[in-house]
Amino acid sequence: MVDVKTVLLNYKIGGNISIKKINSGRTSQVYQIISNEKTWILRTLRDETQGLLEFEITNHIREKAKGIVPRIICTKEGHPFVKAGSDLYQLQEYIPGQTPPRNKEVHSIIGKVTGQFHSAMESFESNRNQRDRFHLMELWEMAQEKWESLRKYSPDIVPNLQDMESKIDELAIVSEHQPHFIHGDLGTWNMLFDHEGIRIIDFGESRKGHFYFDLATAITSSIPEACDRRTQQQSVFDVLKGYETHREKIETDRLYTYIELWIYRGVLATLAYTNTAEQAVSHFVLLKQMENLLKK
Structure with missing residues (x-):
């Protein structure tokens, strides 16, 4: 099992890090990461194609329609995800909010x-x-x-x-x-x-x-x-x-x-x-x- 703290060493996200698992689905694990700088979301990916395509799409949207998608964070080496054993991890901005009410x-x-x-x-x-x-x-x-x-x-x-x-x-x-x-x-x-x-x-x-x-x-x-x-x-x-x-x-x-x-x-x-x-x-x-x- 991969140590999430080891994965986070690949990113510049500050210190005093706390980790909370917030979802465990059939295809993805999701963690809330809180540091002394900001809050982030770390999630696992199915494969490299998913990671690269998501990165391309979100960057494109952020250029064309600002403010409607969270930013995917690159590693210290500039990669859009981390390979750790057989797993892939993606870090992105934490966006506060709730499921839209029906009104x-x-x-x-x-x-x-x-x-x-x-x-x-x-x-x-x-x-x-x-x-x-x-x-x-x-x-x-x-x-x-x-x-x-x-x-x-x-x-x-x-x-x-x-x-x-x-x-x-x-x-x-x-x-x-x-x-x-x-x-x-x-x-x-x-x-x-x-x-x-x-x-x-x-x-x-x-x-x-x-x-x-x-x-x-x-x-x-x-x-x-x-x-x-x-x-x-x-x-x-x-x-x-x-x-x-x-x-x-x-x-x-x-x-x-x-x-x-x-x-x-x-x-x-x-x-x-x-x-x-x-x-x-x-x-x-x-x-x-x-x-x-x-x-x-």
């Missing part, structure tokens, strides 16, 4: 920040790319044998196997349209909100894709659940209007297709990795909700 003012800011991010990324280019770890067809292969059981659990909302196969084929074609680099996981769980606005964090899933995929994720994760349809519709409107202050007018039907892509991925990932029928069905409930908000 009118914040929905507009979510749209604006997402639009700023996409405007910046339109000119970004890299020879690197990451594979989609939740590729639709791969998820379908893993979840297909569990489909009939899910349909029995909720036959009124879960499509039959034949209809599902047709939808997967349709969305697989959509997912292959990849004109730009995207965040890849731009839900509110990867946004931090405070009095200065919203910052976007964790570019670990960044890859080539379509901007509407990010926007679909931002919308579906930010819409309030326990409220009336009119309030929810206004929330979607506020996100889209905020987005359009930095981008072109939204093609609603096309956006809905990417909402379908995001939600169907969620259904299949739930079946593939947790096999939780109730949670999988909740994705279909959300999809119906989004259809009512965007297409009626």
